[in-house]
Amino acid sequence: MILEKEIQFILALDALKSVNRRNFNLDDSRRENTAEHSWQIVVFAQVLLPYAKEKDQIDLLRVIRMLSIHDVVEIEAGDTFIFDESAMTGKYERELAAAKKTFGILDEPLSSEFLNLWIEFEAEETPDAIFACAVDRIMPFVLNVYGSAKSWTEADVKVNQVENIVGKAVKRASEEMGEAFDILLKKALDEGKLVE
Template sequence: MSSTQSLLNYSALASNIDINDVTHFLLELDALKRVNRRSYVTGTTRLENSAEHSWHLAMACWSIAELFELNINHEKLLKLALVHDLGEIEAGDTFLYADTRTDAHVEERAGIARLQAERGNGIANLSEVWEEQETGSSRETQLLRVVDRILPFLLNLNTNGKTWIESNVTRSQVAGAHAFIKDSFPSIYDWLAAQIEFATAQGWLIDG
């Protein structure tokens, strides 16, 4: 028996699944590629999209977890990273320093509920996993939040502060948004603090 035949025969439920439903859900997920963020992709003049950020987030979380030998559930961590931005299909991306950021979770949660109910969705606990990354306090969630802040910061550093400059972001805004990292990951926080000073000296952040 070939590997393909083995796969098709693996589940007795396979004959009851409409592949049109499966592909419908896959295209629903594809919509995340249309959501542009504020960060610029390094080496280009284009904005990063949320699907790219989700991939980068998952890979970065995995690498850091392995490198620092963190006592976490890697499967859970990667699932949290992959669903992290799915609500933006409905809500769009909300800039970290936007006044409306505190309300973004409302539309995002509605978007996740819609995806959960879509035909062809095989992830029974999609809403539960998303809620964990949004409101949970597990070690996996803590790491996810740290890395989620690091990545756009890193892109800004490597594009000469382009997004910060365009949006008149201040040093105090960036310092405040990353302050929580001091307790959960001190070595990364120390690096961030030094880079904030550097960015301010370069004129990429308003010294205010």
């Protein structure tokens, strides 16, 4: 059948709607799912691009492609909470195997294109990947600051963890995003959503 593999791939992605993340929706009614997160960061990247340090070197379409597929691995590997150090052990290997399996549904060259975009995102070395990673990290941060910070409080996340994992990625990508991060981090501390 024409488009059989493309249809099988998009049907496989439907499972992202059932992968619950540790983060909560803004209204704290439930945990967000990976499909919602992916959509939100794709939109946020478009909004934040003017603030990127290397915006003239960033290909927004590549960033959007990267962000739209980088969490596809969660279908097989599940969501790994970025502040759970024990769960981070072996994360890349688990997710690489998942990426190869899921992207492998597609024919070449798209299968390799997606896999290479995923690898580039994980490496965080190119301007596109640095910016995409910052957007991916700041979105859950913003939801925690403006929500009740349930995912932080239930996991006893400390301010230095947020600074090291989120703040460094954000500041590497944008001075303005870094300034906003510092202001919002202080807000979270003042409101008792994070502890020293």
